[in-house]
Amino acid sequence: MEYLTFALAKGRLADKTMELLEKIGITCDEMKEKSRKLIFTNEKLKLKFFLAKATDVPTYVEYGAADIGIIGKDTLLEEKKNLCEVLDLEFGKCRFAVAGKEEIREKLEKSNDLRVATKYPNIAKEYFYHKKHQTVEIIKLNGSVELGPIVGLADVIVDIVETGSTLKENGLKVLEEICPVSARMVVNPVSMKLQSEKIIEIIKGLSKVTEKNTVK
Numbered sequence: 001m002e003y004l005t006f007a008l009a010k011g012r013l014a015d016k017t018m019e020l021l022e023k024i025g026i027t028c029d030e031m032k033e034k035s036r037k038l039i040f041t042n043e044k045l046k047l048k049f050f051l052a053k054a055t056d057v058p059t060y061v062e063y064g065a066a067d068i069g070i071i072g073k074d075t076l077l078e079e080k081k082n083l084c085e086v087l088d089l090e091f092g093k094c095r096f097a098v099a100g101k102e103e104i105r106e107k108l109e110k111s112n113d114l115r116v117a118t119k120y121p122n123i124a125k126e127y128f129y130h131k132k133h134q135t136v137e138i139i140k141l142n143g144s145v146e147l148g149p150i151v152g153l154a155d156v157i158v159d160i161v162e163t164g165s166t167l168k169e170n171g172l173k174v175l176e177e178i179c180p181v182s183a184r185m186v187v188n189p190v191s192m193k194l195q196s197e198k199i200i201e202i203i204k205g206l207s208k209v210t211e212k213n214t215v216k
């Protein structure tokens with residue numbers, strides 16, 4: 001029997017995912033041991049799990065190196081891969097927003113001469129170019145983007161906001177809401193056909209424990 005392989009985003013999302021999978025009888029003892037291992041197996045259930053950097057998870061699933069991925073909607077929107085998004089897992093909830101200092105609000109509404117710092121250039125482009133029809137300069141950063149408006153690199157940021165404390169502690173505010181974000185289950189389109197029985201069983205089980213329906 002073929003293995004079914006899960007790619008999980010390293011960190012909190014992976015821990016939450018394993019908690020949820022355990023509720024439907026999918027466990028991996030090997031993963032609970034503290035180690036630097038990256039891939040884990042449950043021989044009995046013929047399952048493999050590996051931990052990857054969040055932004056790489058869609059790539060592993062797109063190429064079929066993993067059949068299933070559990071990843072934030074933020075990464076899915078940014079990476080734009082050919083995947084079947086099958087389930088909203090209802091955890092890892094946060095939102096995408098445009099944030100900056102209060103005094104930039106007016107410029108943000110009208111100006112076509114705005115600099116936007118972000119870890120998510122595709123999402124920022126989609127929002128400003130296609131939704132707001134506003135010409136802006138997008139500056140890609142890799143972390144701590146809140147620094148952008150503070151040190152004068154950018155007027156605003158496009159970023160995820162969870163508790164809002166990073167913005168608050170740095171004198172920034174949400175100025176515009178973009179969209180909500182949560183963890184999603186994605187499946188490789190070929191795996192969806194070849195391993196459909198096993199995968200559908202997992203989707204059904206998880207949608208029961210998250211009390212949500214599959215993504216339309």
Ligand code: PRP
Nearest residue numbers: 143144145159160161162163164165166
């Ligand atoms: C994320 C995000 C914000 C912060 C939001 O950063 O980019 O900076 O969390 O969370 P909050 O609203 O609860 O304060 P992350 O912790 O991933 O670090 P990074 O900026 O270095 O990528």
